[in-house]
Each structure stands twice: as structure tokens, then as C-alpha cells.
Amino acid sequence: MNKTPTIIKLLLAVILVLGILMVQQPPMATAEIAKQEVPTNLVHIDITYDPGTKSYSMGGFSAEELRQVGAPQFQDEIWQILSMLDNVTLKIQGDTINVLTNDQQLLSLAWDAASRDILYSLLNATIELGDIDMARAEDWLDNADIEITLRQSKELSQPLKISLGTLVQVQVAKNGELSVEGFPTGYSLTPETVELINAANIENLKLCWNKGVIDLQVNGQTLPQATLYQGGLSVIDKAFGLNLGDLTPIFDSSFGAGLVIGEADPVTGECMP
Amino acid sequence: MPRFWRVLLISIIIVLVLYGIYFALGRPVIPLPTISYKVSPGQPLHAIITSDGADELKLTLNTSGKIEIASEKQSVVALNYTPETFGNTLDLGERLLIAQKTVQSDGDVPESSPFLRKLINWVISYYYHVIRFRLSVLLTALP
Numbered sequence: 001m002n003k004t005p006t007i008i009k010l011l012l013a014v015i016l017v018l019g020i021l022m023v024q025q026p027p028m029a030t031a032e033i034a035k036q037e038v039p040t041n042l043v044h045i046d047i048t049y050d051p052g053t054k055s056y057s058m059g060g061f062s063a064e065e066l067r068q069v070g071a072p073q074f075q076d077e078i079w080q081i082l083s084m085l086d087n088v089t090l091k092i093q094g095d096t097i098n099v100l101t102n103d104q105q106l107l108s109l110a111w112d113a114a115s116r117d118i119l120y121s122l123l124n125a126t127i128e129l130g131d132i133d134m135a136r137a138e139d140w141l142d143n144a145d146i147e148i149t150l151r152q153s154k155e156l157s158q159p160l161k162i163s164l165g166t167l168v169q170v171q172v173a174k175n176g177e178l179s180v181e182g183f184p185t186g187y188s189l190t191p192e193t194v195e196l197i198n199a200a201n202i203e204n205l206k207l208c209w210n211k212g213v214i215d216l217q218v219n220g221q222t223l224p225q226a227t228l229y230q231g232g233l234s235v236i237d238k239a240f241g242l243n244l245g246d247l248t249p250i251f252d253s254s255f256g257a258g259l260v261i262g263e264a265d266p267v268t269g270e271c272m273p
Numbered sequence: 274m275p276r277f278w279r280v281l282l283i284s285i286i287i288v289l290v291l292y293g294i295y296f297a298l299g300r301p302v303i304p305l306p307t308i309s310y311k312v313s314p315g316q317p318l319h320a321i322i323t324s325d326g327a328d329e330l331k332l333t334l335n336t337s338g339k340i341e342i343a344s345e346k347q348s349v350v351a352l353n354y355t356p357e358t359f360g361n362t363l364d365l366g367e368r369l370l371i372a373q374k375t376v377q378s379d380g381d382v383p384e385s386s387p388f389l390r391k392l393i394n395w396v397i398s399y400y401y402h403v404i405r406f407r408l409s410v411l412l413t414a415l416p
Contacts, residue, residue, distance in 0.1 A: 201368065221364065223358055232344070233349070
């Protein structure tokens with residue numbers, strides 16, 4: 001056998017081997033993806049107050065930080081009531097609401113779908129809830145895990161815990177007015193921004209924040225995933241003098257928003273960690 | 274067989290064997306030498322580089338799908354992309370650019386080039402799927 005066929009045979013053999021290697025799929029986990037649980041809206045807020053100095057701390061933010069963002073000050077009557085209590089806890093979990101004072105159970109209420117219907121009927125009589133509002137309320141309250149604790153203490157409150165599976169629906173009207181879950185915020189986008197968004201044909205946006213990881217979709221198209229590091233953000237904070245304060249509660253939280261421009265359909269889906 | 278064809282065939286075989294080894298190893302990222310860049314006081318980046326006291330900021334592009342900005346002490350921000358999400362970002366950027374020009378009505382609306390878009394997408398996909406590199410730029414603040 002001369003040399004030429006040998007080289008060709010060798011070449012064919014190499015191509016064959018590499019071809020097998022190329023088509024070989026990367027090792028993939030064959031285990032079935034664990035069935036995801038129904039998204040739970042978890043909100044745990046710890047509030048500490050000191051009737052002596054008439055100051056309070058909420059969700060890990062100090063009284064000074066809360067004052068800077070315009071948190072309201074309580075009236076004297078409220079401080080008188082608070083001074084009589086050591087702690088009060090409101091828990092909404094599953095199908096019950098529990099209220100505890102000084103670690104003793106004060107009351108327990110049914111919080112199933114039927115009881116919520118009664119509540120919506122009562123509210124409907126005063127503020128006229130629409131079917132959409134009731135459906136949204138159910139999205140938020142079904143499978144909610146809410147705990148609000150009021151403690152008489154001089155120490156800083158525990159950091160806020162927020163993990164929302166339900167998307168917060170934000171709508172931008174044609175004139176730029178912003179509303180959240182149907183409630184006007186009083187904020188508006190500038191006409192130039194609205195014009196730019198319309199010209200770029202941007203109809204909706206889905207933003208998910210999960211402890212620093214940002215997932216963004218524009219018109220249903222996924223953009224690269226960004227990860228912000230808390231320590232790294234402090235670098236930007238210092239560089240630009242933003243005075244962002246302690247961002248630990250934000251970096252411990254997860255939530256998402258669906259933003260709709262004009263008359264487009266609401267953004268669906270959840271933000272699952 | 275003429276000498277030219279033999280050399281060509283052997284070269285192809287060597288390239289294929291080397292790539293086969295690279296592929297079998299799981300296509301590891303090949304690090305390229307770091308490019309250093311000095312930033313003088315007064316430049317916009319200087320304030321960011323010096324803000325955590327490290328006086329260094331490293332921008333790393335990993336063509337396997339990660340762009341990271343890190344100071345000597347900590348990571349600042351990271352972006353994870355795929356050719357698809359990168360393409361979506363280009364789409365959005367292009368639409369916003371055209372929209373901005375349209376809104377400004379200066380009559381100079383940039384035209385999108387399908388060939389250029391395909392070329393960019395091909396380059397991104399090639400360096401994402403076939404050969405992966407890591408390119409770093411080290412920004413150092415001058416005193």
C-alpha cells in the first residue's frame with residue numbers, strides 16, 4: 001500500500017473520531033427538575049419602637065434613615081397606645097390570621113378563600129373593587145406568608161425579609177403617569193421618555209430581582225443576566241456620593257415587576273429564584 | 274501526492290487533533306495576556322477605581338458568556354450572556370438608537386445592516402461555542 005491512501009485513511013479516521021466527539025452531547029443532569037412550588041409571597045417586617053424618644057426603626061432601617069425617605073411620625077395618641085404594649089405580632093399564614101400580644105394569642109381568624117370573599121364584598125361596598133382588582137388581590141393573598149412584628153425596644157429592627165413570587169404590576173399610561181397595581185403613584189415619565197419608548201416599540205418589560213441577580217425581559221426577549229454585588233455597589237456609592245445607606249435588606253430580598261406601556265396586556269409569569 | 278497537499282493535509286490533521294483534545298477537555302477558557310491601562314486623576318473612571326482604596330479595577334471578558342468588573346478586593350458587577358441574549362441586547366440597543374434619532378428628528382436615522390448583525394452574531398457564537406478566550410483589561414489609577 002502506497003503512502004497516499006494511508007494518509008487519506010488516517011485523515012478519515014481522525015475526522016470520524018472527532019466527529020463522534022463533536023456530536024457527543026455534554027453531560028446533562030437526567031434527574032427530573034423538582035416540581036416547583038406555587039410562588040409564595042413572603043413579607044416579614046420587624047418594627048422596634050421607643051415611646052421615650054418617640055422614634056421607631058423598621059425593617060433594619062434606623063429612625064434617621066426612615067426620616068430621610070419621608071416616613072411619617074406617629075401622633076401622641078398612638079405613642080400612648082404603643083407604650084402600653086411590649087410586642088404585637090400579626091401573622092397571616094396559610095388559611096389563618098393570628099394576632100399575638102406579649103407572646104399570648106389575642107385572636108385567630110379564618111383566612112381561606114371563602115373568608116377573603118366576605119372581605120372583598122365588604123370592601124366592594126365602600127371602594128368598589130372590580131373583578132380584576134379582586135383577582136389581583138387573590139394573586140397576592142393566596143399562599144401569602146406575612147408577619148409583622150411590633151416590639152418595644154431601643155435596638156435596631158431586624159432586616160426586612162421580602163420574597164415575592166407574584167409580579168408587581170406597574171403601568172405607564174399614554175401620558176406617562178405611573179400606577180402600581182392600579183393605584184396612581186403621582187409620578188410620571190417625561191414626555192420625551194414616553195416618546196422614545198413608543199418609537200422603540202417597547203410594549204412591556206419584566207424585571208426580576210433575586211438577592212442581587214437581575215433578570216430582565218423586554219417585549220418577552222431575555223437580556224443578559226446581571227449580578228450586582230453588595231460590596232461592589234458600595235464602590236459605586238462612594239465614587240458617585242449616592243448615599244445609598246445599608247442595602248442589606250434589599251440584597252436579602254427577591255421580587256419582580258411587570259411594566260406595561262399603554263394598553264398592552266399585563267406581563268404574566270413569576271419570578272422564581 | 275504533491276508536497277503541497279501533503280503539508281496541507283498534515284496541517285489539517287494537526288489542527289483537528291489539537292481541537293479534538295481541546296474539545297475533549299471541555300473547551301476550557303484560554304487566558305490572553307492582560308492589557309494594562311493607566312488612568313490619570315481627573316478622568317471620569319479615576320473616581321470609581323480609587324473609591325474602595327484598591328486603586329485597581331479589572332474588566333474581564335470571558336467569551337464563554339461572562340463579563341465581569343472587579344476591583345482588587347471584590348467583584349462589582351457581572352453579566353452572564355448567551356449568543357441569544359447578546360443578540361436581544363443588540364436588537365434593543367439598535368431600536369433605542371433608531372428611536373432616539375427619530376424622536377430628535379435630525380433626519381439622520383441610522384440604517385441597520387443585516388450583514389453586520391449576522392457577522393457580529395456569528396463572531397459571538399463562534400467564540401462562545403468553538404474557542405473560548407479570556408481577555409482582561411486592568412485599569413490602574415495613577416496617584
